[in-house]
Amino acid sequence: MDIGEEAGNRIDAIAGRKAFLDGAETQVLGWSQDYLGPTLRMRRGRGARITVGNRLEQGITAHWHGLHVPGWQDGGPHSVIAPGRELEQTLEIDQPAGTYWYHSHVHGRTGEQVYHGLAGLLLIDDSEAADAGLPSDYGVDDIPMIVQDRSFSRRGELRYDDDGMALMQGFRGDRVLVNGAPTPVAGVPAGMVRLRLLNGSNSRVYRFRFADGRAFHHVAGDAGLLPAPLRRTEIQLAPAERAEIVVDFANGHPARLVSADVPMPMMGGGMMGRGGMMGGMMSGNSEASDGSDVFEVARFEVDPGRAARVATLPATLAGAPRPDFGEPLRRRSFRLDMMMGMGMMGAMFGGKPDLGINGKSYEMDRIDQQLRLGETEIWEISADMMAHPFHVHGTSFQVMSRNGRAVDHAETGLKDVVWVDGTAEILIRFDQPARPDAPYMYHCHILEHEDAGMMGQFTVS
Template identity: 40%
Template sequence: MRNRQSSMIVLALAIFLIIIIYFFQSEALFGPMSNTSMNRDQAQSQSEADQGERTATAEPLPIPELLEDTNPHPDQATFDIVSQNGSKTFVNDVETETMGYNGDYLGPVIRVRRGEEVTINVENQLEDELTTIHWHGLEVDGEADGGPHSGILSGETWSPTFTVDQPAATLWYHPHPEKNTGRQVYKGLAGLLFVEDEVSDQLAIPKTYGENDIPLIVQDKQFNADGRFNYHLAMPDIMTGLQGDTMLVNGSIDPYLEVNQEMIRLRILNGSNASIFELAFDSGITFHQIASDGGFLTEPVEMDQLRLGPSERAEILVDFSQVTKGEVVQLMNRNQSFMTFNVEGQAETAFTVPDSLTTIEPIEPSEAVRTRQFVFQGMGPSVNINGKQFDIDRIDETISLGDTEIWEVSNDSGMGMMGGTVHPFHAHGVQFQILDRDGRAPAPNERGWKDTFIVEPGETVRVIATFNSPGVFMYHCHILEHEDAGMMGQFEVK
């Protein structure tokens, strides 16, 4: 009994010592916190104290503009993007400092076609700040991928050219500078990128952009009591990533969308820094997921809840034809409403859920020439993969061009009695097929192409891919504060 008590005392002291060590390490990594911002408990108390004073006016859902293609050639496209500082009012009629692409917050939708040669001129107008722009989910060579190696200095322009060679999908773009990705994305640098092809052309699904084909960039934020962004990194935020208590959709708080009594298509991006969303409709409306990160599923999957980790995407079909005119439908995250659909007019076009969507050829495990292991480990500023933190001068894995490999991604970053952290795994320049989770087949909506997938504490996820794009690419946790802290590695395909 005495030995057991001694062991418990030693364990408690060890946990306390770990927390103290992480605190001082976080001070060294992220800078002093007590003098620059409130910790989470203080911020929460302040928020609760001023809740009655903090107001946001509901507005129609903002729809990002489609970026103009300035190239008249039918098989080529040219786009111009500017990263810039800005300001925007979210609550209390107070402006907060933001960043945006071609505007104050977020960016336009870039729409390209399979087979097009695309050039994107990216100008950095941020004040004295380096940035990059990463085409998340796009299968391009490493030189065009936009990772940490492709830094754009303030006042300079980067103009990658690439040929789109992958199925129709909802992708996105965001900055990827070393140790500063979380802050730049949080302040507003993000936008959607649509790939279209013959399959998407032929499917009888809603595709009129802004009317029945609606983009939803869903994020959560913390605001100070005065209505400004509160991007701080107190201890809980270093452990779990920065999570907020206020939901935004396309940069708006509690927006509404007027819809007809018809089927609409929602292209949803979890654009948060760290939060996992569990989305559902309050009225119990079911919906059909038709696409995941890398494109259409083989057939629609009927669901009543959608779970998305940071940077995951899903396209869903929602049928409002059975909803009474004048009824209000709420979109919710974990039973908290954050967007309203006002059902108004009669159906303009009658859509039905297709029986099938596309063909996906499974990659057979027997085709793999190698199996690699990637293990999420550590806590706070000590997070790592396979015991190593990111070093921009080190290549961690080398892959032969055209090879098929199995990657086993495990989450060993649990904290014993203190629980563990979910980690979303993302790799650049490639799309995976999930083979299994702890030996179990993936859920039906995870049986398409995926570039990001959640790994639960203690879980191992096996995926398979063929690496057809040469160059240096990143793999990392897509909790952006973890990525910035070093939970990232590099692989080279050659």
Template identity: 50%
Template sequence: MLTRRAFISSAVIGSSNALLTAKWAFGKSKPFERSLPIPPLIDARSVANKIGLIAAEGRHKFFPNQPTATSGYSGAILGPTLRFHKGDEIAVTVENKLERHTTVHWHGLLIPSISDGGPHNPIAPGTSWRTTLKIDQPESTAWFHPHPHGDTARQVYSGLAGMVLLDDGSSERLGLPRTYGVDDIPLLLQERQFNSNGSLRYDDGPQTTMLGARGDTVIVNGAIAPVARVPVGLVRLRLLNGSNARNYDLSFSDTRAFHVIASDGGYLPSPVRRTRLIISPGERFEVLVDFSDARSVILETGADQFIPMMGMMSGDVSGAAQIIKFEPDPTKVSKVHSIPAKLSTMSDIGRVDGLRRRQFVLNDHMMGMMGMRFRNRGLAINGSPYDINRIDTTVSLGSSEIWEVESGMMAHPFHIHGVQFRILSIDGRRPPMHLQGYKDTVLVLGSAEILVPFTQRATREHPFMYHCHILEHEDAGMMGQYVAT
């Protein structure tokens, strides 16, 4: 079934240019005219390691002369990119100017649960939350987003998200592109639907609960079909899937190869050459792309091959799309022209005999139908919907366990707070090379086996979460919580 969908995906992508042109023909704007917005960078050391964020409503122009009601951190949409340095302690203050409770979750950071920003760290309207983040992990790309139970999906959909760059000096040592916004470019990918007046459309009906909020428009850093003018030579792209539900099947319009250098938790042992990359909600990858030929090229996505077939009835959503155009500028030349052969030293997984094993079944119960409507019989893990007052799992701090995760009828990106794990197998097979690094999110369609080290303390008052990162699934109950003591 997946092979057939992959075939459909590749067949449809050839028509994505026509679809995109038609979509923009209603007088909204034209594709590849707007420059890629680059979120402002705040290096924590430049502000004495004191970061302040304000979550508030705003108005953002996705379309010319049509401002859209959105939310953002210290801006109309999204948030600044934050750079944290290993060994530093960051004092963070988040002020909530929204009309609803929120939280700020530090997705990918290895920090104690009291600072994690999950559902147990609510920020009431008109109040602030203060915490300290001690940065002690390898260089990588993380992000921050809301995590209030029952309202995460809507808040992220409205625009609340931002990227975190963790820095330990490896980029300089390895000679990687590292000039932010020039040859080191953040790309936060999301999917949206709009009403005819330019407002965001969010349907909270049963189909959205089951499939997640999907759209017919891909946005990058808050822009639709932007153009990025890049230097000639090697450019680093930091890819973050910040969508509520969509999986992206990324490739370039001229089928050029690129090299994956990092996943969620940091650098791979060596670059992995790819021509295609699937990235699920919550995942991050860093890739090197060679623009030495100075030719324009478009980053495209195939249709989401993991959406259930009945989801196709909802119209032109999560389809093939042209995401962003890259135009090399011959007057600008990248300082980097070679790809390092070795990136990091990663210990062998070794023997896992004798480690505690746990099983987690992601229950979606989604295949029942009544007429042409979906019938939701509950979203849960191991048969139990999320209960904020219940601890589902207790682990020993400093231990490692093997978690066996099984999906239901659709693919689920499974995320664990407070850890960076290694994937042992996917459907009984060794994962591909670009998935053999440190991860905090894994796309499960069938089964996955992961080796999870627990290095961060989690208390009963502030437990860590594990959940599906389809945000509507998380909100509806496909989430559990664990303590590590």
């Protein structure tokens, strides 16, 4: 859906039923369709006018994940759309071309609502990136891939649990879906193909590679193009992270995109994952013959009827953002706390511990930080027990270091999610305001952690 300034652009949160496995239907949610939502396309330098309606019996929000919009348009927990109501917005788009997304963000129900389908892709086009030399025929050589893990009962019904140990590690399913389909097969042209990967899972971390070992080029991250294509053989994405990769299918051979089952590192050397204390292998998709924890994500078959428009990639990518944050004026520290309230032992016996940041669990009527518009800061984020994906609303940032080691901007590009396994430093600035009645959020993007209180909020003025 191409969103411009004209009226008539609309998405509605609706309930429906969908058959994922063997024709067995299960109850799901979606944006104007039975599961997930249409891809929304917006253009830099133009207003995007859209109406969001709620046809459910529960409140929802529409959070524009990664967009640089004021707090009252961001779609956080303070912007609930009640059942039967709608919200009309005009979003002023002024940020680089990239792959973003949208999802509901109701406090305490984000995990459940996103899991059942209230999510979709959002693409921004920028005239400065029009000549980047990348595949751009959407659906032909430019393919969206929302990757999610889900769990099903024997009757094919979606199962979701946010209690006990599922809360502590985040809920992890045993089957992988791409755009709502289990292990899909995509027809691709015999040439360069762009895959827009979104980790839309509640908590699972993916380490993508191709089963035949073929290399690909990483061309974009969370918030725009990289300065130049990077040749890789695997790429890791935590929840809510995005990556655009370009794969060459010119040899005509089919290919399988697979992922390792990534355990969640814990302080003290333990693991949350297979072989550790919490399990979570993709039993429904496991296909490795060597016994390793590898599962299939998608298959690609060359279709002679599809034309490849790109044969080679440029040495540099036009339209890649060149960040200039200026000198930081202050430093802030954020500690992601797992051992608050009843802690892990309580969770093991079915309790609901309060998780938090800097010793405080989230409260909607408390402002945790007050920032100044246009001022650059360094944020240091630390994890006290396990690794977490840390997301900040309303801006994009540059990752400076992880565990004391400098990070090259050319390898990550601008980000809005940073994987924190120990400590991470980010350089950040806000150029949009956020009021106390509609603040921005920072939080762990393991959705069960966010719902349990690992979230804070801040104003910008």
